[in-house]
Amino acid sequence: MTRALVYVGVLIAIMAVTEARPKSAEPKCKSGPVDLVFIIDGSRSVRAHEFETMRKFMIDIIHELDIGLEATRVGVVQYSSQVQNVFSLKAFSKSAQMVKAINEIIPLAQGTMTGLAIRYAMNVAFSAEEGARPNVPHVAVIVTDGRPQDRVAEVAAAARESGIEIYAVGVARADMTSLRAMASPPFEDHVFLVERFDLIHQFGLQFQDKLCGMDLCLESDHGCEHICESSPGSYHCLCLPGYTLNEDGKTCTPIDLCAEGKHDCDQICIASPGSFSCDCNTGYMLNDDKRTCTMIDYCSFGNDSCEHQCVSVLNGFNCRCNEGYSLNDDLKTCTMIDYCSFGNDSCEHECVSVLQSFYCRCHEGYTLNEDETTCTSYCEHECVSVLNGFNCRCNDGYSLNADMKTCLSYCEHQCVSVLKGSHCICNDGYTLNDDKKTCTMIDYCSFGNDSCEHECVSVLKGLHCQCNDGYTLNDDKKTCTMIDYCSFGNHSCDHHCVSVLNGFYCHCNEGYTLQEDGKTCQSDNLCNTVEHGCEHQCVSTPGSYHCICPEGHVLQDDGKSCGTCRSSNIDLVLLIDGSKSVRPQNFELVKQFVNQVVDQLDVSPKGTRVGLVQYSSRVRTEFPLSMYQTKEEIKKAVMNVDYMEKGTMTGLALKHMVENSFSEADGARPAEKNIPRVGLVFTDGRSQDDIQEWAKKAKEAGITMYAVGVGKAVEDELREIASEPVEKHFFYTADFTAISQIAENLKLNVCAAESQGEIEVKDPCACESLVEFQQVTMSTLDQLNQKHILYIFIKRAHIVSVGLICSRLAPLVWLLT
Secondary structure, three states: OHHHHHHHHHHHHHHHHHHHOOOOOOOOOOOOOEEEEEEEEOOOOOOHHHHHHHHHHHHHHHHOOOEOOOOEEEEEEEEOOOEEEEEOOOOOOOHHHHHHHHHOOOOOOOOOOHHHHHHHHHHHHOOHHHOOOOOOOEEEEEEEOOOOOOOOHHHHHHHHHOOEEEEEEEEOOOOHHHHHHHOOOOHHHHEEEEOOHHHHHHHHHHHHHHHHOOOHHHHOOOOOOOEEEEEOOEEEEEOOOOEEEOOOOOOEEEOOOOOOOOOOOOOEEEEEOOEEEEEOOOOEEEOOOOOOEEEOOHHHHOOOOOOOEEEEEOOEEEEEOOOOEEEOOOOOOEEEOOHHHHOOOOOOOEEEEEOOEEEEEOOOOEEEOOOOOOEEEOOOOEEEEEOOEEEEEOOOOEEEOOOOOOEEEOOOOEEEEEOOEEEEEOOOOEEEOOOOOOEEEOOHHHHOOOOOOOEEEEEOOEEEEEOOOOEEEOOOOOOEEEOOHHHHOOOOOOOEEEEEOOEEEEEOOOOEEEOOOOOOEEEOOHHHOOOOOOOOEEEEEOOEEEEEOOOOOEEOOOOOOEEOOOOOOOEEEEEEEOOHHHOHHHHHHHHHHHHHHHHOOOEOOOOEEEEEEEEOOOEEEEEOOOOOOOHHHHHHHHHOOOOOOOOOOHHHHHHHHHHHHOOHHHOOOOHHHOOOEEEEEEEOOOOOOOOHHHHHHHHHOOEEEEEEEEOOOOHHHHHHHOOOOHHHHEEEEOOHHHHHHHHHHHHHHHOHHHHHOOOOOOOOOOHHHHHHHHHHHHHHHHHHHHOOOOHHHHOOOOOOOHHHHHHHOHHHHHHHO
16 A cells, blocks of 8 residues: 555655756656556536546656556546546556657546545456556546546455555545545545646646655664664564464564464474474374374384284384284283183094194094084994004893994893893883894783773873863873853854864854854844934835935935935036135125025035136146035135135136136046036126137036026126026126025025926836836846845736836836836
8 A cells, every 4th residue: 555655655746846846857757567558537517628638647747757567557537427548557558658649548528426436446457357456556647627426436446456546536526425435545645626627737736756766664763673674765574484464564573374374294393483393202203294293113023023913003002912822921922722622622532633623533443422512432232442553342141243333132122131041021011022122011001991982092100181082181190171152252153152073153143144154143124223324214125225215215326315406416526716806794695595506415435526716817726626525514614714705707717617626636536427518607796708619628528507696797798608598507696695685595406306396207108218117127126136025026026017017116117227
């Protein structure tokens, strides 16, 4: 900053000298390299003669500078409402080139965007690409005659932060507050304000002595502890390498890199001013990198005297033996471990130690067994040592076999030596046979005193009783009792278990019949014993039951519930208007209307399915056809629907219904099942989009459309939506409070039978009815025959005339179908 201040002082002082004094041949004052950029105001407020004065101001300063690529570089930027780069710092190396370019400047004559010019100087003019040098003072001189038309404080602060020293020179109409916002501190050295352009040269006089004056380091008491460095008109203190300048700007403190942790020593850091060296702890030595340490390998010295291995440790070494050896008391030599000495070898004869283990060895005449510890004699009876070997010998009553090892007994059991010979005896429980050699087990059952109820079984030295199959021996060990298989508790009989020999069977209570599985029992009147679930009446049949409904009602697909509505098997999607005009309190009435409609339907997975869509400016599926399977679930979901508000896009809602709501993905049943599809649109106003296209497509898709309008609903639109005949599919009321009555009227159309006032009954004697009756009757007879109740029809075999059954069995046709 000080150097930059001096350089600008140099520029202004030179101009002042040029203006105030006659030119001389004295050498130019040199104070070192500097990058100088003039930022001149070319706005329309600067008159032509004033611009010429500013042009002469720059040329006079350049004439007094030491211009060169290695000395002072100069650039010029003109600004008004835009910025013009007249020439950059790298453009010229001679003052004559610069003067020529300055003389060719044409004023821009527009606004005064000073902040834009400062930002250009910071980002472009003082960039390396434009010739700015690192480590060289960057100085900007701004000359302006008016108030900036943009913000300058923030961009000027950023420029100063980037290292640019800014001098602000204001002329005539310039604003002092703006000049101070642009200039570098201190303001008394960097801010100038004169009345007119021809007075700019006056500010050069005060810097003349600073530019080419005395060397303050030599001729003043500078107070620097280490080094004083002069600059034109000033000086500053520096420290020797390894020291840092204190806050007083004069004294120095050694830099302790060790204390600051700015070292990479492995163990010990030894500090010196601005540097350090490394050392190691005892027992370690410094490596060649002078940073890391390695433990000293005392074994490498070769004087360890270890018999096997030498192991280095901190500050010494230890001797270690190879596996299978132990270190002797001298801590150097090794002895092989005697594993036999541990006493856990289990060898029957001899233990032989080897390296890291041992093995067993047998005496002469014996062989080692597979367990590798015990020994077996080569001879079956006795081994007799002889010269250079051994022989086998048998006990009395035995003879040596041809293998010269084993012995063959004369007796089957035992041979007893007696004087001058031997004889055979049997083991306990056996008796000697007549051949005086072999033995037979004594049959104690043959004595006839066993008292066994079923069977007597002889065993060695005795007997025991045994029972026949299906019986168990009693505690007296003699008598038998038939096994009670029911007592085991795993018979699974529904009512009673009856034990029989080698098994059991199940028995049912009175009024029940044993089923084919032989275990379960079924009541002869199932309606009284099971949860049949019939809504109206349960009718028992042998081994089964079925539900029936009162006259005028129809049994539903679940086989239990009864319905009054012939269209109970439909897919119904309700489109309700959630626009802003409905209002929250009326939207609650709409939801009650929906639930009134749901109350009139027979909802089930195979009966009626209900889906709900709300629309305003957009469309939202509240729940699809497949989501809920009971009225209670649907009505709860309806009451939880949130009011959307906004517009009324009825056409968009119809499009969504056709393309999505009646898709199989949303739960609509396949078209081939011929399940009626019904759409009900509820709205309170005119649609904001076209409804004609999608109302037509809905009906072409086979959807029966109902239109319900309230308040400001448009009758033409409702009729466009409704299916034919329109009068039965179109409803309107002026008040939301009356929509409950519409729900009651709507029931008459959804439930076709009620709307027509009568039920179509086919003529039972018509040909097609007779064929249908015959087919159903034959199918039913087959079912009844399988259930063994065909006699019901056999007793009525006298009904042989088809004409006769037309009038009497018409209700049966309806029942069977």
